[in-house]
Structures are given as structure tokens and as C-alpha cells.
Amino acid sequence: MKGYLEYLELHSYFALPGHPKLSRSQFDQLAAEYVALVAKHPSLSGDERARLGELKAALFRDKP
Numbered sequence: 001m002k003g004y005l006e007y008l009e010l011h012s013y014f015a016l017p018g019h020p021k022l023s024r025s026q027f028d029q030l031a032a033e034y035v036a037l038v039a040k041h042p043s044l045s046g047d048e049r050a051r052l053g054e055l056k057a058a059l060f061r062d063k064p
Contacts, residue, residue, distance in 0.1 A: 037055065
């Protein structure tokens with residue numbers, strides 16, 4: 001739950017106006033994919049690296 005609440009807070013600060021929030025189930029699905037990719041980080045393919053970048057942006061994991 002903490003992860004989703006943190007996401008909502010970051011969304012309120014950093015999302016572009018009109019950008020929809022992820023639902024809890026969408027967040028959980030993307031967060032699980034993010035964790036799986038981070039776990040194999042040293043050996044990611046180019047496509048996986050690109051997807052990791054997309055997930056970081058969607059989940060606001062690239063913010064301070």
C-alpha cells in the first residue's frame with residue numbers, strides 16, 4: 001500500500017496536467033514488472049532496458 005500512496009503523491013507533484021492516475025491494480029502490475037526487470041538489471045537486453053525506462057517514468061521512480 002505504501003508504494004501506491006507514494007505514487008499518488010508523486011503523481012500530484014510531477015504528472016503533466018490531465019495525465020490520468022494509475023489504478024491500484026495497474027500500479028501493482030507495473031510495479032511487479034519493474035521489480036522483475038531491476039532484479040535482472042546487469043543482463044538486460046536493449047528492449048528490457050527501454051521498458052525499464054518506461055516503467056521508471058510511469059511509476060515516478062526517476063524522481064528524487
